[in-house]
Amino acid sequence: MSLPSDVAPLEQRILLASSEGLTRKQTQLARFMLDNRVQLAFSSAEEVGRGAGVDAATVVRFSRLLGYEGYADLRDSVRSSVPEFLTALEKVSR
Numbered sequence: 001m002s003l004p005s006d007v008a009p010l011e012q013r014i015l016l017a018s019s020e021g022l023t024r025k026q027t028q029l030a031r032f033m034l035d036n037r038v039q040l041a042f043s044s045a046e047e048v049g050r051g052a053g054v055d056a057a058t059v060v061r062f063s064r065l066l067g068y069e070g071y072a073d074l075r076d077s078v079r080s081s082v083p084e085f086l087t088a089l090e091k092v093s094r
Contacts, residue, residue: 010034010078013066025054029062041079045071 008016014030022030032052033040040048045059048071052059060071068074 008067009081010037010066010074017065025058026062026065028052029054029058037078038082041075041082043075 011034014034018027018030029048029052032048036051039051043051045056045063049056049059063071063074066074068077
């Protein structure tokens with residue numbers, strides 16, 4: 001299941017935002033999101049914030065900065081790509 005072509009994946013959105021400059025906390029959060037996509041797909045904003053060392057409000061604001069309606073929208077987008085990610089990971093593991 002792939003994302004519609006008019007919706008940029010999380011990685012592209014983060015790259016675009018980082019080219020415009022991110023704060024230290026946003027950079028921490030971006031790194032955490034990219035390194036923990038499966039966790040991101042199934043965690044609350046508070047849990048993600050705790051893992052990244054930022055507060056839940058920062059997670060929500062960063063989600064909006066990336067062009068999502070909020071954290072739930074970001075999470076749903078990532079969740080929809082988890083089966084593809086896991087399949088690719090399984091192939092690499094074999």
